[in-house]
Amino acid sequence: MHYARIIITLTLAFLTLAGPWPATAEEEFVTALTGKFPPFSYYDKQGNLAGFDVDVSREIAQRINQKSQIIATEWDGILAGLLAEKYDAIIGSMAITPVRQESVDFSTPYYHSGAQLFIHRDNPNKVYSISECNGLRIAVVLGETYQHFLEEKFPDVEVVTLKSGAEIFAMLEQKRITGFVTDRLVGAWQVKEAGRPFVSVGDMLYKERIGIPVRKDRPELLGQINKALAAMEDDGTMQRIHQRYFGLGKTSSSKLGTMEPSVIATKLLKGFAVSLGIAFAAILLGFALAVPCGLLLTFRHGSLKPIHFLIRAFVDFIRGTPVLIQLLFVWLGLGFAPFPAAILTLGICAMAYMAEVVRAGLMSVDPGQDLGAKALGLSPVDRFRFVVWPQAFRIAIPPLMNCVVSLIKDTALVSIISIPELIREAQSIISVTFEPGLYYLIAGLMFFAVTFPLMKLSDRVERSIKAKGFAHD
Missing domain, CATH: 3.40.190.10 (Periplasmic binding protein-like II)
Structure with missing residues (x-):
């Protein structure tokens, strides 16, 4: 019970820290786009965001006296992110339609x-x-x-x-x-x-008329954007930006497919580091919660019966719903920041599957093992620590490692909530090199380079535990 209290305390502390982050003191104009829609938004050969919409966003921020912050996110979730107050506006070549106008207000068109x-x-x-x-x-x-x-x-x-x-x-x-x-x-x-x-x-x-959507509760911001757009039209700034990307004088020297190899390597490695960091944190959280939850799932009778049914219902719900839906709910519905939302969602999902593995491992140990240890005078904690758990853990190692490998691969889903993990970085490279086969293959090999050794490591650990006598065959 002491161990369970520690886990609950740490979890509550994590949830407190991972909640919606307070706004910074410096005012920022936060806008969203995909970063995968050249020439309106893309990553240049130095790996920086560039494009027509990027330049328009920065120019508007300057004219309304705010610092520009641009978030690259997926198009199919970009409007939901705006409505959930993840950013102030979308400057990503969004067409003005009656359906969209029911949810958001649009600026005057900035191009047709x-x-x-x-x-x-x-x-x-x-x-x-x-x-x-x-x-x-x-x-x-x-x-x-x-x-x-x-x-x-x-x-x-x-x-x-x-x-x-x-x-x-x-x-x-x-x-x-x-x-x-x-x-x-x-x-x-x-x-x-x-x-x-x-x-x-x-x-x-x-x-199509292309405008800038903002939430309906931000009329003042909409007015500032419209004023800035009008001034940009009047002084020729908008025309100069348009000429920069669509002018007749553009030559092949500006070709985007020339992203430097060093930039490509850096983007892939940074994205993979993000993927592994999220996976590592989620695995720690998931396993820390899975052991007590798996143990409680074995108590179907007695005073712990109500807790057993609560955990059983929660675990079944998590296992029975898509990870992507859970991720969007935590990010949009609960208002968590992207990284905490990813770690919490994947950690809880890992807990649900790992708890079942731990439960199965514990139930596979012959009851006589516990009774024999009790006859030798071992305390309940020592019986679990030295007799039951080593045998259960050996049995649980292969499926636990499957959970770890699956979680590492599931980090590819977090790009939907604006996290620059490996797959999103690969897609940003593909959007300017137009070589999806090559870079998806590289991303897949990078995942395999981590997951394959983990699978082999689990075999080695299993044999080591078996060699020490903790076998139940």
């Missing part, structure tokens, strides 16, 4: 564009407009307005949703899709930069 269909130059399906794509596979980026447009206006088109333009390019080059719909400026620019054999066909599908 439209949707365009792109196909492979070989055109094997002989497609020259979107109306000729019935029954064919057309790709869009998940969460963009193009998906809703195609599903509503062209229901016979098979819409394929992917996470980024780089993935779409790879599929179209392999001719696994007929084409893709994206912003006409972005599509034309990316096709040129990536050197892919794609062309636009047909007229522009529809026009």
